[in-house]
Amino acid sequence: MSDAAVTKSPSTEGRFGHAMLKVDGLRRYFDVSAPWLNRVIARQPRQILKAVDGIDFEIARGETFGLVGESGCGKSTVARLIVGLHGPTDGSITLEGRNIAGLTRRQMAPMRRRLQMIFQDPYASLNPRWRVRDIIAEPIRAFELVSGDQAIATRVGELLTFVGLNPLDGEKFPHEFSGGQRQRISIARALASEPEFLVCDEPTSALDVSVQAQILNLMKDLQRELGLTYLFISHNLAVVYHISDRVGVMYLGKLVEVAPSKTLFTTPRHPYTRMLLDTIPDLDMTGRERMPVAGEVPNPITPPPGCSFHPRCPFANDRCRVEVPKALPVAGGATVACHGVEEGRVPSGPILAPPPKPDGVASVHG
C-alpha cells in the first residue's frame, strides 16, 4: 500500500488555485455565566466560553479541507460561523474576496445560495411533515432559480437522480427512507441552490460503515462533476484522511496543526496530532500496542494557560505553560502551533513515546 500512498496527488498544493474561502483570526465567544442575580449573590465572575479562539485557514477552489478534533474543540462552531448561523465575535471570513462575517441577514441572503451545509443527523435535519420533493424544491423557490412548477419538478427529479435516488421518491416523506437515503436527500437539498461551497458537519457520523462508504463515494463523485469545494468536519480521522486534501486539527478552540492530509498522517508534528493518530484502532493487525494517552480534554471555560495542550503533553516545559504558541510554517507545507516543534525539542517520528522516555521516539520508526 505504500506505493499507492506515494502516488496519491503528489502536488496537492499545486492542484488548486487561489483561496476561495479565507478565515482570519476567527473568534467566537459564548457567555455561559449564571444569571446576573445568582452571580452577584455567589460573587462569581462572568464565565466566557471561547469556543473558537483565533483560527486562520484557507480553502482553495475545488479543495476539500478537513477539520478534526474531539468533542467540544469548536469544530462545529467553525462550521456554523462560516454559513452564518452564528456571528463571529472577532475576525473575518472572506468568500472570494468579500468579507461575509457579520453581514446582516439581507446582505447575507445572496451569499447563502453559494454556501450550503449538510448536517450530521439526517433524522433531525429534514422536516418530517414535508414531502421530499418540497424539501428539495425549497431552496429552488427561495432563490428563484427556476420558475414554474413543471420546471421545478424536473429539476427536483434531476437532483434526486444525481444523488442516486429515484425521481419518484420525491412523493415520499422522510420517514420512509433509511439513514443513508436521508443523507442523500440532505445532499440533494444542499445542491438545489447550485452552491459552490459545502460545509459538511459530520455528514457520515450517524451512518453505518457500508452506508458511510456510499455517501463518501457520492460526495467525491459530486465534487468531481460539479467542482465543489468542501469543508469537511469529522471526529473520525480515517474518514477525514480519505476525503480531504488538507486537514486542520483543532484542540480547545485553536488550530494546532494544518497540513496536507498525506503529510499530516505520515509525519504528524504536533504532539496532539500524534496522540490522536495513535488512538486509531489498528485494522491492519500489526499487533502494535496502542499508547492510551492519559488525561482528558480540559474544561474549555477555564483552559490551561499557555499552550492549552500542555497538561497532557509529554514534551511540555515552562515556556509551554505560560506562552501561547503561534502557528508557524514547517517543512512539508504544514503549519504547527507548538513551542516544542519550533525549538526542535519534539523529536519527529510518527509515534508518540510514553511520557517518561521521550527520547525513545526516534528509534521507533526511524
Next chain:
Amino acid sequence: MTMASPLLQVRNLVVEFPTRRGSLTAVDDVSFDIAEGEVLGVVGESGAGKSLTGAAIIGLLEPPGRVASGEIILEGRRIDTLSYDQMRRIRGKQIGAIFQDPLTSLNPLYSVGRQLTETILTHTDMTPTKARARAIELLTEVGIPAPERRVDQYPHQFSGGMRQRVVIALALCVNPRLVVADEPTTALDVSIQAQIIALLKKLCREHGTAIMLVTHDMGVIAETADRVAVMYAGRIAEIGPVREVIKNAKHPYTHGLMGSIPAMGHDAERLEQIPGSMPRLTDIPVGCAFNRRCLHVHDRCFRERPDALPVEDSRVACWLYDSANAMTLDEAKRAVASKDAGAVEQANV
C-alpha cells in the same frame, strides 16, 4: 477454541417481536460459544440483531421482544428459562453488563459509592464497611484519581470517560464470569476510547473474565477480540478468529464491509461499497439474507438458507463454501477476493 466446556453456549437463539401483522424475527437461529476468559466480538450494522443477542443473554430483552426458541447455557445451566428474580441474581454476580451511555446506566440520585456498595452487598455477604473499602479499591483499579473523595460524588460530577470507568467498576465488582459490553466506547471521544478499551482488556485478563463485546466499530474489535461474529439481518454471517475475519474475510458481506472502512494509508480514490442496504425485518429475503446485494449469488442462494459451514478455523454461512460445490476452497476464496482486486484496480486508474 477447544475448551472442555465453554462458559457460555448459545444454541439456535431466536428473538421475536410480535406485532399486529405477524411476528418479526430480529435474531434468527444464532449459535455461538464463549470460552473462559475469551473476548468474543459481535459486529454488525444497525439492525443486525447484535444488541438484541446481548440483551437476550443478560435477560434484559425489552418486551414485547422475547426468546422464541433456542437455549442459552451459562456454566452448564440453562438461563433463558429462568424467572425474573432468578435472573436478577445471575445478573451482576455471574454476568456483568456495560452499556453504551454511561449516564443512563448510573442512577443520578445515588452517589457512585452507594451504587457500588449496593451491588456488592446484594451479591456477597460482605459487611457494609468492607463493601465500601472494596468500592474504593475498585475505583482505584479502573483508574479514577482520588477514589476516597470521588466515591461520595454523584454521576454528574464525573466526565464521560470517568463515568464509563465507574460503569466498568460496577460490572466487575463481584467478579462475574462474563461481561456483556454493548457499544462501551461509542459515546466517547477517540482518545478516551483507547483508554477504556485498554482498561477493559487489562481488567478482564487479570480477573479471567470473558467478554462479549458488541460494537459496530471494526477497529475496536481488531484491538480487543479473540474471535469475531459478524451479524447480518439477525443471522451470523461469519464467525472465526479475529485475524482470519479481518484480514481474510470469507463471507462476501464481511469482505464488502471490511472494504468499506476508510483506513489510514490506504489510498483508494473510492471506497468499496456494498450496493443497497440491509433489508428491513419485514422484508428479509428467502434463502440467504444477503442475496440481493451479493455479487456472487447463484440460484441456490434464493432458495435455501445457507448453513454455517466450517471453513478453516471459521464458520461461514455462504453456499460458496459448500463441499458439494464444484468449487474448491481456494477457488471460493479467490472468487470473494477477486471483486476487491477489480475494485482496487479500477479505483487506482
